[in-house]
Amino acid sequence: MPDVSAVVVTHNALPWLEPCLESVREVETVVVDNDSTDDTVAFVRESFPGVCLVEQANLGLAAGWNAGMAIASGRYFLILNADAWLTEGSLERLVAFADTQPQAAIVGPRLLNPDGTLQPSVRGFPTSWRLATEYLFLRKLAPRSSLLNGFYAGNFAHDEVRQAEVVMGACMLVSRRAVEQVGPLDESFFLFSEETDWCYRFAQAGWKTLFYPGAECVHVGGASHGGRFFRENVRGHLRFLAKHRGVASAERARRLLRTALRLRGLAFRGERGRMYRDVAAWLGSGGVPELLEQ
Numbered sequence: 001m002p003d004v005s006a007v008v009v010t011h012n013a014l015p016w017l018e019p020c021l022e023s024v025r026e027v028e029t030v031v032v033d034n035d036s037t038d039d040t041v042a043f044v045r046e047s048f049p050g051v052c053l054v055e056q057a058n059l060g061l062a063a064g065w066n067a068g069m070a071i072a073s074g075r076y077f078l079i080l081n082a083d084a085w086l087t088e089g090s091l092e093r094l095v096a097f098a099d100t101q102p103q104a105a106i107v108g109p110r111l112l113n114p115d116g117t118l119q120p121s122v123r124g125f126p127t128s129w130r131l132a133t134e135y136l137f138l139r140k141l142a143p144r145s146s147l148l149n150g151f152y153a154g155n156f157a158h159d160e161v162r163q164a165e166v167v168m169g170a171c172m173l174v175s176r177r178a179v180e181q182v183g184p185l186d187e188s189f190f191l192f193s194e195e196t197d198w199c200y201r202f203a204q205a206g207w208k209t210l211f212y213p214g215a216e217c218v219h220v221g222g223a224s225h226g227g228r229f230f231r232e233n234v235r236g237h238l239r240f241l242a243k244h245r246g247v248a249s250a251e252r253a254r255r256l257l258r259t260a261l262r263l264r265g266l267a268f269r270g271e272r273g274r275m276y277r278d279v280a281a282w283l284g285s286g287g288v289p290e291l292l293e294q
Contacts, residue, residue, distance in 0.1 A: 002028050003095050004173070005074030009064030013082035014038045016220055021048050023085040024078065030068040034058040060190035061169075069184060074176065079195075081170040083220035084111075090215035094173050097161075097212050105178035105207035106199060108167030109215035110158055119219055122153040122211055123166040125200055126193075126237050127245075128253045135260035156211075164211045165203070169195035171217040178207050186243075188292075191229055193236030200244060231279050234261075238288050250288040258283035 006024035010017060011034040021029065021044070029051045031044050035058040044053050054067055069077050076095060080086070086094075090109060098107045111119040124130055130151035133139045139149035146155045156162065172195065182205050185194050199209045234257060242250035258280050265277035283291070 002074045004028075004076040004078050004091065005030060005069075005072030006078040006080055007032070007065055007068030007072055008080050008082055009034060009061055009068065010036055010040050010044075010082040011058060012036045012038045012040070014040050014043060016083040016085075017043065018047065019085040019218075020080060020082055021051065023087075024080065024091065025050075027078070027091070028052075028072065028074060030054065030072050032056065032064040032068045034060075034064050060187060060194075062185035062189050062194040063187040065194075066184040066187060069179065076176065077174045077179070079169060079172040079174060080217075081219060084170045084217050086171070087112075087216045087218065090217060094212065094215040097214060098173050098175070101208070101210060103206075103208050104210045105175050105182070105202035106167060106209045107173045107212050108164070108209070109171055109173075109217045110211075110213040111168060111170060111217055111219045114218055114220060118158055119221060120152065120156070120158060121168040121170070121219075122156045122158070122164045123168065123196065124150045124153050125165050125196065125244075126151065126240050126253075128241075128249065128256060131237060131253055132256055132260070135257055136263070158211070159213055161213070162211050164199075164209050166196050166199045167209055167211055168219075170219040170221075175207075178202055178205075181205060182207070189236055189239060190232060191236070192233040193240050196236070197240055197243065200240075230275055231282060234279055234283070235291065239292055242288055242292065247288055254283055254288055254291070 004027050006027055006029040009032045031051050032054045033041050044051055065079055094109055111121040113119045133148050134151045142148040144154050182201050186197050189197055238250045238254060241253050261276045261280035265273050265280055
């Protein structure tokens with residue numbers, strides 16, 4: 001059994017796929033293509049013939065990760081976005097660190113923007129209050145406060161090893177032992193919040209999620225979806241709350257988010273304001289159970 005198997009899910013992310021796969025060329029790699037239309041499949045076959053390629057319908061990111069892990073053989077799964085790539089030596093350091101942390105289900109490296117600046121990658125579990133501080137822009141009042149910016153872990157230092165609630169799914173080293181105990185990702189999360197749900201389930205089972213700055217990964221950020229799925233992001237919040245806090249909690253969040261996005265729709269012009277108004281209208285079109293089924 002190899003130390004690590006990389007799992008990369010692709011959907012029309014061809015411009016960034018080459019550096020992604022080059023960074024894991026030395027380890028077993030599974031690419032799950034979620035119905036790309038940009039010649040991704042042909043590129044992988046021609047340029048990376050040693051990669052195990054799985055083609056399937058676009059069932060979402062969680063379903064793609066699960067499909068890759070189902071055939072990967074490593075004792076760790078490296079979940080890696082198609083628009084992300086590890087810096088030289090980072091994978092080895094990530095695995096070496098994880099080997100010293102047997103209670104860690106997930107270890108997340110430091111994420112960098114393409115220009116080399118820090119990309120904050122630690123998040124907090126959603127609550128109605130944390131969503132209020134984000135969607136009503138209260139975090140702007142005190143961005144380093146855990147009270148007003150708990151959703152984005154505003155007081156989290158990205159320069160030392162620390163336990164986290166959630167690390168971004170752009171790059172995560174995941175223990176096979178933890179997955180075998182807790183289970184794979186919940187495929188009802190199509191895109192967004194799937195790693196949040198996973199981290200929460202690991203925590204409930206007694207596992208840790210750790211941030212490790214000794215390894216680094218460059219992440220383009222939102223590249224493969226271009227910000228087009230804002231509604232899906234909001235739906236992910238509601239699905240998480242309904243699953244782990246109850247439908248009543250999710251309903252309170254739905255009403256709060258609808259009000260916040262109505263206000264944003266008034267404050268912003270152009271496409272951004274239209275996006276907020278559209279999602280506010282969607283939030284008003286039914287209760288949480290109905291919205292989660294759409």
